[in-house]
Amino acid sequence: MKIPENSRFLVYSLSIFFCYFLFGIVQEKITRGRYGDEPNEDGKVGERFTYVLALVWVQCFCNFVFAKGMLWAKKAKKEDQTHTGYYAVCALTYLLAMIASNMALRWVPYPTQVVGKSAKPIPVMILGVLIGRKSYTWIRYACVTTIVIGVVLFMYKESQIAHLPKETTGLGELLLFLSLAMDGLTGAVQERMRASSAPTGQQMMLAMNLWSTIILSFATVLSGEAKEFLHFATRHPELWGHLAMLALCGALGQLFIFLMVAKFGPLACSVVTTTRKFFTVLCSVVLFGNVLIPRQWFGAILVFAALFFDMFYGKGNDKKAAAAKKSEGDLAEDKKKLLS
Numbered sequence: 282m283k284i285p286e287n288s289r290f291l292v293y294s295l296s297i298f299f300c301y302f303l304f305g306i307v308q309e310k311i312t313r314g315r316y317g318d319e320p321n322e323d324g325k326v327g328e329r330f331t332y333v334l335a336l337v338w339v340q341c342f343c344n345f346v347f348a349k350g351m352l353w354a355k356k357a358k359k360e361d362q363t364h365t366g367y368y369a370v371c372a373l374t375y376l377l378a379m380i381a382s383n384m385a386l387r388w389v390p391y392p393t394q395v396v397g398k399s400a401k402p403i404p405v406m407i408l409g410v411l412i413g414r415k416s417y418t419w420i421r422y423a424c425v426t427t428i429v430i431g432v433v434l435f436m437y438k439e440s441q442i443a444h445l446p447k448e449t450t451g452l453g454e455l456l457l458f459l460s461l462a463m464d465g466l467t468g469a470v471q472e473r474m475r476a477s478s479a480p481t482g483q484q485m486m487l488a489m490n491l492w493s494t495i496i497l498s499f500a501t502v503l504s505g506e507a508k509e510f511l512h513f514a515t516r517h518p519e520l521w522g523h524l525a526m527l528a529l530c531g532a533l534g535q536l537f538i539f540l541m542v543a544k545f546g547p548l549a550c551s552v553v554t555t556t557r558k559f560f561t562v563l564c565s566v567v568l569f570g571n572v573l574i575p576r577q578w579f580g581a582i583l584v585f586a587a588l589f590f591d592m593f594y595g596k597g598n599d600k601k602a603a604a605a606k607k608s609e610g611d612l613a614e615d616k617k618k619l620l621s
């Protein structure tokens with residue numbers, strides 16, 4: 282049965298929202314919770330889990346196994362012809378983006394990191410044009426920029442930031458910038474894959490996680506984190522249950538991310554993941570009856586207006602822009618042939 286494009290977009294988006302909502306809860310449990318009942322130096326009971334590289338390794342490995350299982354159960358119509366170099370580069374930029382944004386948390390507070398990362402669609406769009414050879418109309422540029430401005434206005438919280446110590450080394454901001462640049466590069470390489478060999482979501486998921494697992498295996502073993510992680514898991518076996526939950530939500534969420542990237546492109550995917558954070562906060566505002574300040578109302582209106590406008594006017598125009606770019610290219614080619 283052929284599912285209409287709009288319904289498919291909605292199903293993928295809602296699945297991403299749902300899986301990453303659960304993923305966030307389990308991730309918080311692992312990284313902010315305490316394991317065991319031994320008293321600690323900080324006076325609190327229990328040990329904290331601090332093995333970020335190992336945690337990402339587990340996720341990438343499980344995602345790889347999940348994608349392999351999916352492709353085993355239902356073979357793709359054609360072999361994946363994508364250049365291996367694309368996958369290796371993409372896995373590296375994707376990992377660097379994740380590591381940089383995690384490291385930034387040492388210097389900037391969590392709300393700042395979330396607000397900073399909300400700008401993701403902008404580098405994805407710019408590098409998509411500069412490196413990924415994509416073209417967009419001015420309507421799409423305007424809508425995506427408006428969505429990002431709206432989300433930032435909505436999410437920014439002065440109160441939480443004002444209470445933090447003002448040690449502005451600029452390193453946290455630099456890492457956030459680096460992370461955004463890496464997100465942009467990941468999107469740009471994915472655009473090239475789509476244009477050259479159009480792999481399916483499952484094929485992309487399989488290859489990218491294979492490369493990520495390989496890169497991270499070196500990193501976790503060489504840094505000594507693999508050993509420490511295994512000791513921690515042996516001391517606190519309940520961690521395995523939490524990791525299994527995290528891996529399941531993460532693999533399902535990532536499947537829909539890759540289906541979205543393969544079918545609708547990395548820009549659409551980054552808009553969905555960015556608005557996901559906005560909708561999560563909006564839902565909690567509605568559920569807990571929190572009051573919005575005028576700036577947040579304005580931000581929310583901007584997001585909705587730009588999403589609707591883009592839905593009706595953004596898409597068809599991208600095709601026109603691509604066609605215009607192609608005919609410009611053809612014209613230049615004809616001219617060259619005539620002159621030679």
Ligand SMILES: Nc1ncnc2c1ncn2[C@@H]1O[C@H](COP(=O)(O)OP(=O)(O)O)[C@@H](O)[C@H]1O
Binds near residue numbers: 382535
């Ligand atoms: N274009 C993409 N390619 C591969 N994975 C992606 C892409 N976009 C998002 N993801 C995955 O989805 C997760 C959630 O994305 P997102 O909600 O934007 O969070 P973050 O701000 O941490 O990047 C990322 O950690 C990453 O694993």
